[in-house]
Amino acid sequence: MRGIGQDVLGGPEVLHQIELPVPRPGPGEILVRVRATGLNATDWRHRALPDLFLSAPPFVLGWDVSGEVAAIGTGVTIVKPGDEVFGMLPYPHGHGAAAQYVTGPTRAFVRKPSNLDHVQAAAIPLAGLTAWQALVDTANIQAGQRVLIHAAAGGVGHFAVQIAKARGAYVIGTASAANHEFLHGLGVDEAIDYRTTDFAETVRDIDVVLDSLTPENAIRSLQTLRPGGLVITLRGFGAERLREQASRVDARAEILLVEADHAGMLALAESAESGALRPTIAGIYPLAEAAKAHALGESGRTVGKLVLTVN
Incomplete structure (x- = not known):
């Protein structure tokens, strides 16, 4: 599968496309075919700066996910392959959403509201x-x-x-x-x-x-x-x-440090479905143009969220 990785810390130019093996879901996990991933300020901070949370590169960043369940691990009962879901990978160590597939705990995800497309849904979680x-x-x-x-x-x-x-x-x-x-x-x-x-x-x-x-x-x-x-x-x-x-x-x-939160995601999904919560999309970029999206986000001149689409 394709992903966006980096080998060193630095500016947006350190991001590049890489090939990775498709992961397998473990017990209590699901494999999600990522259709879109939202970007957040924490993405460019982790990309550029050493911190207390992540080890040194290489790594694939990204926490926001919207896509379809591709496979389920042992013990998973609340979703099935083909279900559309969205959620936040456990922060900070669960990163890896900037790729075609990602695994994560089942209860980090909830069903995607039918009135949102994957870009809109991916803008919400983190x-x-x-x-x-x-x-x-x-x-x-x-x-x-x-x-x-x-x-x-x-x-x-x-x-x-x-x-x-x-x-x-x-x-x-x-x-x-x-x-x-x-x-x-x-x-x-x-x-x-x-x-x-x-x-x-x-x-x-x-x-x-x-x-x-x-x-x-x-x-x-x-x-x-x-x-x-x-x-x-x-x-x-x-x-x-x-x-x-x-x-x-x-x-x-x-x-406050954000946590993966099934109850919180359910509340956000309900609010989005009712129209009480509306994501504003500042820009949409294909995964291959992640560096451009990072540069724009880092400028501090965006309103709402930037989202990468994953084909």
Whole structure:
């Protein structure tokens, strides 16, 4: 089978097409014929930077999967070959979605909603689960609460807006002015242009902040909280400092690392099927052009998600 691999860390140019053996599903696993795989910021970070999670290359990246079940391992009962499924491979060590076939735990996947094609479905898992686990599982957002979402037009951000609005929250989102119309279309109540407005000086009485940018941005977000408020950051660096600063202002701070989650995927699938969750596709590239997609994603100028199609 074909895949996109790399032998060294570096820029998008290190990605290249490789040939791999088709894997076999083990007990409790399924083999999925990948039709599309979503890209996330973690893809270019792992491609370029040494980290605490993955060993050195060579490796095949990618966690988002939408496709058909090609084979099942021993003990699998909830799907059969031919079923259309989507899901997130276990993060971080389950990577490998940028290929024609991939194996993963059965319960990392759920049935693909019939109203989504594979490109739309592949855009959801990692970013959607991140937003769900932050706002629902961690923050337990309630109707009437005030939520501040940074980078609200991005992959995680645009799902977070929709999840928070579906739960009745008042949502404030930061994005460039060019993306404010998009945010209002998602339901954002207030859009802040981070280039011209200092959110830390203007936003107050926030119950929950979701920050995917920098440790410094998460710390500055503490200024916006009500007593007892919560900042959730997706960036683990500087965690001790963030928690220390939060305790000084009667706030909480949590650092979230997304997990494979069958219940969460079922909730996202139901939301997508009902129309409450809509993925926005920033661009579609064939697998062979993964380097181009990485370069675009790394530019920080995309709205929604980039997706690779796999033929």
